Amino acid sequence: MNNKINTSLFVACQQCDALYDKPHLKQGQLAKCNRCGSTLIERKVDSIERSFNWSLAGLMLMLPAIMLPIMGVTLAGQFHQASLFDCILVLIDRGFFMIASLVFLFAIAVPIVRLAGALYISYSFKFNKLRPSLLNFFRAYHHLDNWAMLNVFMLGIVVSMYKLIDDTELSVNLGLLAFIFWLICSTMSAVALDQDYIWDKLEKAFAKAEVQDENS
Amino acid sequence: MKTAKQLNLTLCPKCHKLNSLKAEPQQCSRCNGKFYQRKRNSLQYTLAWNLAALLAFIPANLYPIMIVYQLGIGDEATILSGIGEFIDHGLYPIAVIIFTASIIVPLLKIIGLFVLVYKAYTGIRLKPDKHSKIYHILEVLGPWSMLDVFVVALMVTVVELGFVTSVAAGPAINYFTITVIFTMFAANSFDPRLLWDKKADKKSVIQAPSLSDNLSGEIPRNKG
Numbered sequence: 443m444n445n446k447i448n449t450s451l452f453v454a455c456q457q458c459d460a461l462y463d464k465p466h467l468k469q470g471q472l473a474k475c476n477r478c479g480s481t482l483i484e485r486k487v488d489s490i491e492r493s494f495n496w497s498l499a500g501l502m503l504m505l506p507a508i509m510l511p512i513m514g515v516t517l518a519g520q521f522h523q524a525s526l527f528d529c530i531l532v533l534i535d536r537g538f539f540m541i542a543s544l545v546f547l548f549a550i551a552v553p554i555v556r557l558a559g560a561l562y563i564s565y566s567f568k569f570n571k572l573r574p575s576l577l578n579f580f581r582a583y584h585h586l587d588n589w590a591m592l593n594v595f596m597l598g599i600v601v602s603m604y605k606l607i608d609d610t611e612l613s614v615n616l617g618l619l620a621f622i623f624w625l626i627c628s629t630m631s632a633v634a635l636d637q638d639y640i641w642d643k644l645e646k647a648f649a650k651a652e653v654q655d656e657n658s
Numbered sequence: 659m660k661t662a663k664q665l666n667l668t669l670c671p672k673c674h675k676l677n678s679l680k681a682e683p684q685q686c687s688r689c690n691g692k693f694y695q696r697k698r699n700s701l702q703y704t705l706a707w708n709l710a711a712l713l714a715f716i717p718a719n720l721y722p723i724m725i726v727y728q729l730g731i732g733d734e735a736t737i738l739s740g741i742g743e744f745i746d747h748g749l750y751p752i753a754v755i756i757f758t759a760s761i762i763v764p765l766l767k768i769i770g771l772f773v774l775v776y777k778a779y780t781g782i783r784l785k786p787d788k789h790s791k792i793y794h795i796l797e798v799l800g801p802w803s804m805l806d807v808f809v810v811a812l813m814v815t816v817v818e819l820g821f822v823t824s825v826a827a828g829p830a831i832n833y834f835t836i837t838v839i840f841t842m843f844a845a846n847s848f849d850p851r852l853l854w855d856k857k858a859d860k861k862s863v864i865q866a867p868s869l870s871d872n873l874s875g876e877i878p879r880n881k882g
Binding site: 449450452453454456457458459460461476477478479480513514515517518520522523524528529532533536538540541542544545548549577578580581584588589591594595597598599601602604605606608610637638641644645 | 659660661662663665667669671672673674675676677678687688689690691747749751752755756786787790791794800801802804805807808809810811812813814815816817818819820822823826827831832835842846850851853854855
């Protein structure tokens with residue numbers, strides 16, 4: 443079998459391993475696998491600019507979304523409200539460590555790290571400050587893909603509001619608005635980030651491994 | 659249709675760069691990450707995580723998930739009895755959402771992955787295009803079963819009015835989160851490319867029966 447295949451001329455499907463010639467896409471186009479229908483390569487419009495702006499907005503919204511109270515209840519003359527941060531404090535206080543750490547991880551830590559990561563990557567590309575450490579950084583960034591659950595938490599808020607509205611007086615606070623915007627920003631910044639483009643650029647910038655291959 | 663494996667190429671799972679296979683684990687020429695041509699022992703890992711998830715799902719349904727204290731008297735509710743209460747109160751949309759997220763999705767995921775592992779192992783009535791779509795759906799659905807955990811966490815926090823009303827989480831919540839996380843691990847460790855490999859294997863065996871039959875029963879697994 444011919445081992446001298448120029449690997450940069452081909453792409454393989456991530457889901458079924460089918461091999462294709464690498465398509466040349468314009469912005470906004472995407473290529474799909476003929477066999478299993480999953481996306482092979484996507485070229486997103488204005489990727490760097492967009493993800494930079496979305497992640498910056500997301501990081502600014504982070505503090506209000508976490509610290510402002512999301513909703514409050516009035517029952518028998520008593521009023522009590524809670525923010526996302528209170529949520530974790532109360533859960534720790536009452537000894538539910540597992541849920542506390544889960545809420546912290548999936549609804550606070552992972553989204554923040556993802557936003558900060560997207561910001562750092564798009565910042566380095568925007569101002570052309572590419573460093574070799576970005577390779578490791580962007581690879582690590584992909585590990586978090588599955589674990590941001592802000593959207594599930596949002597549905598959780600809706601469900602528990604529906605639950606509470608039945609037999610208590612429910613008040614909605616600014617925190618909910620901030621949380622919704624935060625959710626939108628973090629989703630958009632992840633969607634806007636064009637992985638194929640970023641990897642291509644990084645490869646061109648640090649193609650030392652490629653050179654070693656040819657020498658050996 | 660040619661696959662990358664037939665040409666001795668491998669795709670980096672992180673940066674999607676094609677590499678020509680030299681040694682396993684292969685180091686990616688673009689992102690320097692180490693990886694294998696197929697996920698290693700994919701079916702075994704999936705099966706193990708899946709079994710663990712199934713086991714944890716039993717106590718998750720037997721123990722109470724939420725305890726509501728009103729004037730000092732506790733009222734325990736399991737996942738199913740909580741859904742029953744919603745139906746009694748006439749809150750049908752919530753009942754449907756909770757039932758889907760905390761019963762149907764985990765069960766569907768566990769059963770679906772068992773079926774996928776079985777099909778990928780034996781190759782009986784294997785339709786890779788259909789089954790890889792099923793896998794994709796299972797993967798996307800995964801995090802949504804976390805819903806119940808978040809709802810309980812929010813209820814515990816918001817409804818905290820001292821003696822009058824307070825909510826506590828029951829032991830089932832821990833088992834339930836374990837179930838959800840294990841099914842996510844199971845889905846992550848499954849490699850849908852094995853389905854296509856198996857199909858291709860079977861075809862080549864039919865076309866060339868002179869190949870040793872024993873090989874066809876083996877999973878296309880990598881040696882480490």
